[in-house]
Amino acid sequence: MMKILWLSIFCAGIFTACSNSDHAGVLSETESGESIAGMLFTEAGTPAAKAAVYIVREDFNAAHDTILAESKTAEDGSFVLETQKLSAGNYSVLFENADENLAAKTAITLGDGNAKNFGDTLNISATILPTATVAIPFSEMPLDAGDTLCLTGTLVCKNITASDKQNGVVILSGIPAAEYNRLEIFGEESESVSVSWKIESGSTFVANKDDANAAAHTFSRTLADLNFGKLPNTLDSVPFSIWLLTNANHPLLVNEMGDVLPSEKIYAAGDSSLYRVIIPQFNYAENRMQKISQLNAEISAYSFNRIRYAAPWDSLTSAGIFAGGKEFGNVTPDSVSNFEIFQDGKFAISFWMKLDKNAFGKDSSVALFTAMQDSLGFVIRQNRFNNYKSIGVELFVNADTVLISDTTIYGSAKILDGNWHYYAVILRGDHIHVMLDGKVIHNTDFNLAKGFGKLENFVIGDSRLNGIVDELKIYDGTQDTLWMRSVYEMERPEQNPWNEI
Known part of the structure; x- marks a missing residue:
């Protein structure tokens, strides 16, 4: 799908093509045919360089019709379109800067292209404005996966996917601000749908046939x-x-x-x-x-x-997205049963925690997360390093009938400081990655032997734990450390919050 650039065509405050001998845009006969010349500007009034300019028929459909002439703006924003002796009639000029999501659409009328004297000066002066987005519910149109939906008079078309059908909505983006009256649907049975839309630039709408309602929030x-x-x-x-x-x-x-x-x-x-x-x-x-x-x-x-389990504990009264999470103390920990921990030898987990120096006491069996069955499994808990001020991962695997308790503490982290920290673990085969606050702190193989057995339950926290755990997620294990870091970057409380604008 081609994206397009909205540019408003104006003369004396009205968006239209203008005839005025004092302006540079000229429509005249040349050796190769008529030409349209004009200028393109940004919203700030500076020239818009290297933007695409097209001339198409008034009822242009991007799925089946061809662009009749095209050009690009020069560094000073000027452009020339060779019309190749187009017949008299109504046409549209479309402008595009795909990198900026800006577009324009204006109507023009050409006379007899074979005339020796084609006509007066025609000025086209365009200003760049943001494109619009329209969401079309399946309930409003005869749509189906595999169809192609096009907005008449624009370069905007969308191949409807199975995901669109599942969502129940089709999104058309890159739309120039204008009034529209027709959609074309191409499938087993092609259909033209009449609409009555007045689309404003830079906006997002939910549309039915007769109206387009602006977004509730941005x-x-x-x-x-x-x-x-x-x-x-x-x-x-x-x-x-x-x-x-x-x-x-x-x-x-x-x-x-x-x-x-x-x-x-x-x-x-x-x-x-x-x-x-x-x-x-x-x-x-x-x-x-x-x-x-x-x-x-x-x-x-x-x-x-990809997220197989998630437990957020935020509240509206919290100070930031992570504060006010579930505080364990004397509260019974959260237990989940009938949940397969490892799938195809893969497992990943991430969570946020806020623990002070007395969160665990001096009991190394107090855990933040436990997935154990018949003495096999995976535990994230306090360890004795740094005078009981660290947590780490311990693994328990099965080698035939012999239980292997891996004495290695993977990803030991000194984080009992009363601040929020992000901890993530990825287990894939016999390899483990441990991350703290978006950085890899452990990356190594371990003795997998025969595996962890069939783990079908886990526990979050411990009744003896005095601290906060939040945004705990268990993944399918296909994630890599860069993807897990992106979760950290999206969630960390130092980031700007999601604000309504």
């Missing part, structure tokens, strides 16, 4: 610059948590790229709810700022299969 967050050069450009399925003023089970969230962000409600408090959300693809190199719009619609349920 949020943004910018991730820190620190060490981002060590991260890959793109990561898939990055999770985060967010409070929203809704009680919908799966609110419709859309980012600037037109991606639907799968969501699920974790729990509600008053008129707000805490949601787990997935960014389908996150590109650090292009833009660390995520702008997300919450629309007045709900999508279908989504399977968060």
Whole structure:
């Protein structure tokens, strides 16, 4: 799908093509045919260089029709379009800067292209504005997976996927601000749908045939610059948590790229709810700022299969996203049974904790997380290093009938300081990674022998533990350390919170 650049065409304050001999844009006959000349500007009034310019028929459909002429703007924002002796009629000029998500659309009328004297001066002066995004519910249109949906008069088309059908909504992005009256659906039975949309630039809408309602809320967050050069450009399925003023089970969230962000409600408090959300693809190199719009619609349920279990304990009265978590002390720890810990020899876990120097006392059996069955398994607990001020991972595996208690303490970390810390462990085969606050502190093989046995339960915390654990997640183990670090970067409390803008 081609993205396009919105540019407003104006003369005397009206968005249109203008005839005025005092302006540089000229429509005249040349040896190769008529030409259209003009200027392109940014919203700040500076020239817009290296933007694409197209001329298409008024009823242009990007899936089947061809672009009649195209050009690019020069460094000073000027452009010329050779019309190749187009016949008289109505046309549209489209402008595009795909890197900036900006677009323009304006209507023009050409006379007889064979005339010796084609006409007066035609000025086209364009200003760059942001594109819009429209979410179209399946319930509003005769849509199906495999169809192609195009917005008539634009370069915007979308191949409808099975995921779109599962979500119950199709997202069209990169739309120039304008009024629109037709959608084309191409499938086994092609269909033209009449609409009545007045789309404003830079906005996100939920649309039916007769109207387009603006997004309920828009949020943004910018991730820190620190060490981002060590991260890959793109990561898939990055999770985060967010409070929203809704009680919908799966609110419709859309980012600037037109991606639907799968969501699920974790729990509600008053008129707000805490949601787990997935960014389908996150590109650090292009833009660390995520702008997300919450629309007045709900999508279908989504399977968060990479996160197999999650236990957030935030509250509306908390000071920040992690404070106010579940405090164990004399409270019975959380136990989960009938849950297969390791799948295909893989397992990963991450959580946040806030522990002071007296969180464990001097009992090395007090654990933050325990997954044990018949003396086999995996434990994260206090160890004796640094005068009982560290935690670490211990592994218990089975070699035929002999139990191997691995005396190695993996990823020992001195973190009993009353501050929030992020701890993550990835076990894959006979290899272990341990991370503290987004950095790898242990990376080695261990003696796997015959494995851990069949573990079907785990316990979070300990009745003797005096501290806070939050945002605990168990993953499918396919994650690498860079992906796990992205979770840390998305969740850490020093980051700017998700604010409504």
